[in-house]
Amino acid sequence: MNSSSQTRKDFPILERNINNKPLVYLDNAASTQRPLSVINAVSNYEMNYHSNVHRGVHKLSELSTNAFESSRNKIKNYINAESEREIIFTRGATESINIVASSFGQSFKSGDEIMVSQMEHHSNIVPWQNICKKNNLKLIMIPISKDGEIILDEFAKLLNSNTKLVAITHVSNALGTINPIKKMIHQAHEKGAVVIIDGAQAMSHMKIDVTELDCDFYAMSGHKMFAPTGIGALYGKEKLLDGMPPYQFGGEMILSVNFKETIYNELPYKFEAGTPNISGVIGLGAAIDYLNNLNFDDIKKYELNLLNYLSEKLLQISGLKIIGKPKNRSGVISFMFDNIHAHDIGTIVDKEGVAIRTGHHCAQPIMDFYEVSATARASIAHYNTKNDIDVLIEALNKVKEIFS
Ligand SMILES: Cc1ncc(COP(=O)(O)O)c(C=O)c1O
Incomplete structure (x- = not known):
């Protein structure tokens, strides 16, 4: 499956710009967008x-x-x-x-x-x-x-x-x-x-x-x-x-x-x-x-592929750490830089039109377990694309530049 342009067209909000950039919505774990039918x-x-x-x-x-x-x-x-x-x-x-x-x-x-x-x-x-x-x-x-x-x-x-x-x-x-x-x-x-x-x-x-x-x-x-x-x-x-x-x-x-x-x-x-x-x-x-109307066998493969791509690209950014490495994963990757607060990451990528979540994700006991107070979290849905990930990665590189 590809996140076809038809799938994206089902979700009118994905057409809009944020901060004069096309919206890249990677905050689906906080709330997914609504299709036109809903x-x-x-x-x-x-x-x-x-x-x-x-x-x-x-x-x-x-x-x-x-x-x-x-x-x-x-x-x-x-x-x-x-x-x-x-x-x-x-x-x-x-x-x-x-x-x-x-x-x-x-x-x-x-x-x-x-x-x-x-x-x-x-x-x-x-x-x-x-x-x-x-x-x-x-x-x-x-x-x-x-x-x-x-x-x-x-x-x-x-x-x-x-x-x-x-x-x-x-x-x-x-x-x-x-x-x-x-x-x-x-x-x-x-x-x-x-x-x-x-x-x-x-x-x-x-x-x-x-x-x-x-x-x-x-x-x-x-x-x-x-x-x-x-x-x-x-x-x-x-x-x-x-x-x-x-x-x-x-x-x-x-x-x-x-x-x-x-x-x-x-x-x-x-x-x-x-x-x-x-x-x-x-x-x-x-x-x-x-x-x-969705085929979840296809969606699972598509989303896993997207998550693997995201994880590979994130790990190429020096100083970035991914939190957790579960064998079976769905939808979410949390990450952080040692010396940059998660909220700064979220604010800077927002300027590039990218919506991610930062904070404790209403899961403080797990933050305590990893001894962190907050992480940045990218979360996908079937309407996200590799291009969304590329834009996020570019924005994260800007975060690094600003703080270097
Ligand atoms: C794992 C999990 N459980 C429960 C909730 C709360 O869901 P709701 O907003 O429907 O009350 C959330 C929301 O983020 C969640 O991620």
Whole structure:
């Protein structure tokens, strides 16, 4: 596959200039861009059939409810879940994880253990830390190697009959490591633990099959898979979701209310209190249609080739260090110069039209592990090209010149 000019044309923003230079967008791990089909789906809804969902008997409400529920069906089919009841719309991966932590987390008892890896995004650490503090649970860290891979032997040793939940990222946002989640899920299940996968960084790079993975929960982030911001989804096995208490309370999540008692709604609505982000859900449905038309076998090869090219070119810049060297990598390369702060790198390359991310990437524990406070991170999508990489490399050479 080549990132054909047609693929790039699907994403109108890629045509624009930044600082009088053609935009080179290499900040896809922070947020991917939207294809025209998603933009059109959202604007069609806003212009032609906006109305609240599930409530009205009028035509507009029927149209928006149908579109809303059809997005749920698209996600269910796309990730190969068993039922729409297993798909809960959320604000994003962060909220998806928080639902599991605050609701499922209530079943844990003092002394129970929750395991998270050292490479997690703060979204997959802090909710667990919070529930551990509240309920006197133990938060156990799964260590990683200098290459940036989970040490599987250590993971196996740490698992025990007190392990109630394992929370791991599918792909690290700081290093790009693709974790061997299928194997880890299997090992965790053997000890009776439940597994939640943070899929925020995976969905735009690979096809996900939750049935094949056998994960218990999978957190999705719309804006990292070509959909709008403020929307995401949580997949959860029905038998687990069924037994969990609601996360928020109010309209939508009830069947009946009186001052003595409230009867909660059935799945998935039990977890969708209040008026949802209807336009976001419709945009997410359109993003799933877009993903359905991609050939992920080709995309994987194309992106790997691009990452290898990026890594080769980066290593030719003297004084530049790449952080982590995982064997299986997707989407992301983090790097730094010894004597130049990451923010300076980001600011200077921006002048050349290049968008990269600099900072701790909401993953401070991994920064601590590598004893750095910040890195620069280039992250790709299938619409990036070798030319994008060349422009980045040229801009990084300018950074070096300025600081030499
Ligand atoms: C690995 C990972 N998990 C979770 C999140 C949070 O996702 P969201 O913005 O959808 O809440 C991010 C965002 O950067 C991420 O990279």
